[in-house]
Amino acid sequence: MPVDPLHRATNTQRSSTTSPPSGGHQTSAVEVRRSSRRRRTVSAYREGDRTVVLIPARMSEAEEKRWVGVMLDKLAAQESKRVLGDAELAARAERLSTLYLDGRARPASVRWVTNQNTRWGSCTPAEGSIRLSHRLQGMPEYVVDYVLVHELAHLLVPGHGPRFWSLLEAYPRTERARGYLEGVVAADRLPQLPGARDE
Numbered sequence: 001m002p003v004d005p006l007h008r009a010t011n012t013q014r015s016s017t018t019s020p021p022s023g024g025h026q027t028s029a030v031e032v033r034r035s036s037r038r039r040r041t042v043s044a045y046r047e048g049d050r051t052v053v054l055i056p057a058r059m060s061e062a063e064e065k066r067w068v069g070v071m072l073d074k075l076a077a078q079e080s081k082r083v084l085g086d087a088e089l090a091a092r093a094e095r096l097s098t099l100y101l102d103g104r105a106r107p108a109s110v111r112w113v114t115n116q117n118t119r120w121g122s123c124t125p126a127e128g129s130i131r132l133s134h135r136l137q138g139m140p141e142y143v144v145d146y147v148l149v150h151e152l153a154h155l156l157v158p159g160h161g162p163r164f165w166s167l168l169e170a171y172p173r174t175e176r177a178r179g180y181l182e183g184v185v186a187a188d189r190l191p192q193l194p195g196a197r198d199e
Contacts, residue, residue, distance in 0.1 A: 030068060034059070044071035051075065076141045084137075084144075086111040093130065093148050100170040105152035112137065120181060121147045123154040130155075139180070146177030 029050040038056040045052055053071050055064055084092065090110040097105040108128035116122060116133040123130050130151040136144050149171045157164040168174050 030072070032064060032068060042067045042071060044075055046075065089132065089148075092145070093152060096145055096149050096171075097152050100149055101152055101156065101167060105155040107152065107155060110148070121151045123151040125155050125158055128155060139184075142173045143177045143180050146171060146174060147181075149174075 031047075031050055031052050033052060033054050034057040035054060036057040038054065040056065041054075042056075043054045051072060053068050055067055059067070089112065090107070093105075093107055093110045097103050097107075106128070107123075107130045110130045110132070112134050113131045114134045116131065117135070119133065120136060121130065121132045130148070132144070132147060132151070136147060150168060153164055153167040157167060
């Protein structure tokens with residue numbers, strides 16, 4: 001989002017938190033800026049490696065917390081619509097390995113593929129290659145990150161035993177991402193409602 005020069009007014013109060021609530025960009029700090037000029041609107045934008053959320057000065061702490069979550073989700077949804085190329089996907093995998101696997105998982109290649117319709121990702125540990133289904137494109141950022149961390153963990157532990165799942169515990173949104181993917185699978189299995197012209 002472009003930076004609005006009005007957001008830098010002198011009558012803003014700043015507060016910062018480094019652990020955003022669930023539903024946002026997990027790896028960036030969040031800075032909340034309160035402004036007496038703002039009456040009702042809330043906005044947010046990325047500024048380097050942090051997220052700036054602009055709110056009215058009169059908001060309560062509970063409203064602030066709720067709106068920060070809403071705006072982080074909104075930004076994540078906007079960013080997920082932008083399709084990452086293979087080079088960006090590989091850079092993202094490297095960053096996730098550093099954050100959650102102490103940098104131990106080092107894939108030789110990470111790329112999108114169109115021939116995986118029954119699974120979200122796959123990994124060949126012997127080659128160090130990770131492939132993600134194109135069906136993930138456009139899904140929330142935390143879901144793509146979960147699938148990447150899942151496949152990165154397979155570079156360290158091939159099966160799905162206790163050691164594998166203990167590695168995935170490091171990623172804080174594992175359960176939420178798995179729930180999202182299970183919902184997508186369940187929705188695909190629902191009978192299709194007839195269209196208006198079929199009635």
